[in-house]
Amino acid sequence: xxxxxxxxxxxxxxxxxxxxxxxxxxxxxxxxxxxxxxxxxxxxxxxxxxxxxxxxxxxxxxxxxxxxxxxxxxxxxxxxxxxxxxxxxxxxxxxxxxxxxxxxxxxxxxxxxxxxxxxxxxxxxxxxxxxxxxxxxxxxxxxxxxxxxxxxxxxxxxxxxxxxxxxxxxxxxxxxxxxxxxxxxxxxxxxxxxxxxxxxxxxxxxxxxxxxxxxxxxxxxxxxxxxxxxxxxxxxxxxxxxxxxxxxxxxxxxxxxxxxxxxxxxxxxxxxxxxxxxxxxxxxxxxxxxxxxxxxxxxxxxxxxxxxxxxxxxxxxxxxxxxxxxxxxxxxxxxxxxxxxxxxxxxxxxxxxxxxxxxxx
Ligand code: ATP
Numbered sequence: 210x211x212x213x214x215x216x217x218x219x220x221x222x223x224x225x226x227x228x229x230x231x232x233x234x235x236x237x238x239x240x241x242x243x244x245x246x247x248x249x250x251x252x253x254x255x256x257x258x259x260x261x262x263x264x265x266x267x268x269x270x271x272x273x274x275x276x277x278x279x280x281x282x283x284x285x286x287x288x289x290x291x292x293x294x295x296x297x298x299x300x301x302x303x304x305x306x307x308x309x310x311x312x313x314x315x316x317x318x319x320x321x322x323x324x325x326x327x328x329x330x331x332x333x334x335x336x337x338x339x340x341x342x343x344x345x346x347x348x349x350x351x352x353x354x355x356x357x358x359x360x361x362x363x364x365x366x367x368x369x370x371x372x373x374x375x376x377x378x379x380x381x382x383x384x385x386x387x388x389x390x391x392x393x394x395x396x397x398x399x400x401x402x403x404x405x406x407x408x409x410x411x412x413x414x415x416x417x418x419x420x421x422x423x424x425x426x427x428x429x430x431x432x433x434x435x436x437x438x439x440x441x442x443x444x445x446x447x448x449x450x451x452x453x454x455x456x457x458x459x460x461x462x463x464x465x466x467x468x469x470x471x472x473x474x475x476x477x478x479x480x481x482x483x484x485x486x487x488x489x490x491x492x493x494x495x496x497x498x499x500x501x502x503x504x505x506x507x508x509x510x511x512x513x514x515x516x517x518x519x520x521x522x523x524x525x526x527x528x529x530x531x532x533x534x535x536x537x538x539x540x541x542x543x544x545x546x547x548x549x550x551x552x553x554x555x556x557x558x559x560x561x562x563x564x565x566x567x568x569x570x
Contacts, residue, residue: 214292219251219300222242222243223243225251226238226239232373234254234255234266235254238250238251238253249303251300252302255297256268256271256297265297277372277376278301281339281340283335283339285367286340287304287368288304289303290302308356308357308361309357309360310357311352312352313510316507322496323484329367330417330485331485332366333350333355333367333416334476334485336367336369337410337413337476340375344377344378344379344380345378349373349374349375350369350412351393352416352510352513355368356368374386374388378406386398391436392415392427393411394408394439395411406476409476410473410474410479411473413465417458417462418444418466420506421462422501422505423502423503423505423509423510424450426438426444426466427444444466453500455496457482457495458499461479464482484496
C-alpha cells in the first residue's frame with residue numbers, strides 16, 4: 210500500500226516520548242499514536258535547507274531510504290508506518306524494536322549453543338533473502354543494525370534496521386560506493402569495484418565469524434590495517450578460539466568470506482547449507498553440542514559498545530574544538546566520523562569509507 214506523506218507535524222498524530230538512540234543526522238524517539246495508543250519509533254532526520262548548506266542530509270537521499278523501506282513487508286525487516294516532512298527535517302515513523310540489539314541480548318546469556326545462534330542467523334538470512342529477491346542490497350549489515358522486536362519472549366524475532374545505505378540494484382547498471390564500516394565491508398567496496406547482493410553476504414560471513422568466536426576476522430590496529438586484511442583475505446580459525454566450533458560452521462563461513470563475489474553463497478544457498486538446515490540427525494546433534502565462545506563474545510561486545518560511545522564522545526569533543534576554531538561549518542563532517550575504529554583522522558582510504566551518505570552513491 211502506498212504510504213502517504215503527512216503535511217502536518219508529527220506531534221499532531223503522535224505523542225513523542227524518550228530518546229531511543231541517535232544516528233548521524235538526528236535522533237530516534239519512542240512515540241505513541243494518539244488515536245490507537247500503539248507505540249512506534251520516530252526517526253528524525255535533518256535535511257539540508259539549500260544547495261549551499263552543509264548541514265543535514267540531502268533530501269533526495271532520505272527519499273531514497275523511504276522509497277526502499279515503504280515497499281518492504283517481511284517479518285525480519287523493520288516496517289515503515291508513517292512519514293512526515295517539513296522544510297528542515299523528515300520524520301520516519303517506524304516499527305518499534307523493544308528488544309535492543311541482538312548482540313547485547315546474546316552477551317547477557319550464560320551460554321548459547323550453535324543451534325540457538327543458527328536460529329537468529331536464519332532469521333537474518335530470511336530477511337536478506339527477501340531483500341535480494343527484490344534486487345535490494347542493504348550494504349550496511351553489522352551488529353548495530355540487527356535488532357530484536359522483543360526480548361522477553363521464547364523466540365525473539367529479529368529485524369534488520371537502517372536502510373540508509375541500501376540500494377535498489379538495476380539490471381545492467383553498475384553501482385559502486387565507498388561506504389560502510391571497515392570491519393564488515395567486502396573487498397570489492399575497498400577496490401571500488403561493482404557491488405551486488407553478494408556484498409551483503411560477505412558481511413554476513415563476518416557477523417557469523419564474530420558470533421561464533423567473539424573475534425573480528427579482519428580487525429587490525431587501525432582502519433587502514435583492517436582494510437588491508439580484508440583485501441588480503443587474511444583470516445584464520447585459530448584453534449584456541451574455535452575449539453568449540455563445529456566444522457560445518459567453519460565451512461559455512463569459508464563459503465562467504467570468498468574474495469570473488471560470484472563465488473560466495475547467496476542467502477538462499479545459505480539457508481540450505483547443512484549447518485543451517487541439517488540433512489541428518491548426526492549433523493543436527495553436532496550443532497547442539499557446539500557452542501559459541503561466550504567469554505570472547507562478551508569481551509567483543511563490551512569493546513564494541515565502548516568504541517561506539519567513545520567515538521561519539523570524541524567526535525563531539527572534536528566538534529567543540531572545531532567550533533571554537535572555525536565556527537560551526539564542520540559539524541556534519543565531524544559527526545560523520547563516529548563509526549571509525551580509531552580516534553584520529555588520517556588521509557588513508559578509511560577516511561573515505563567513513564564519509565557516509567554525503568559523498569556516496
Ligand atoms: P547511522 O548513524 O548508524 O547511520 P542512522 O542515522 O541511520 O544511524 P539508525 O541506525 O536507523 O540511524 O538509528 C539510530 C539508533 O536508534 C539505532 O542504533 C537504535 O539504537 C535506535 N533505533 C533505530 N530504529 C529503531 C527502532 N525502530 N526501534 C527502536 N530503536 C531504534
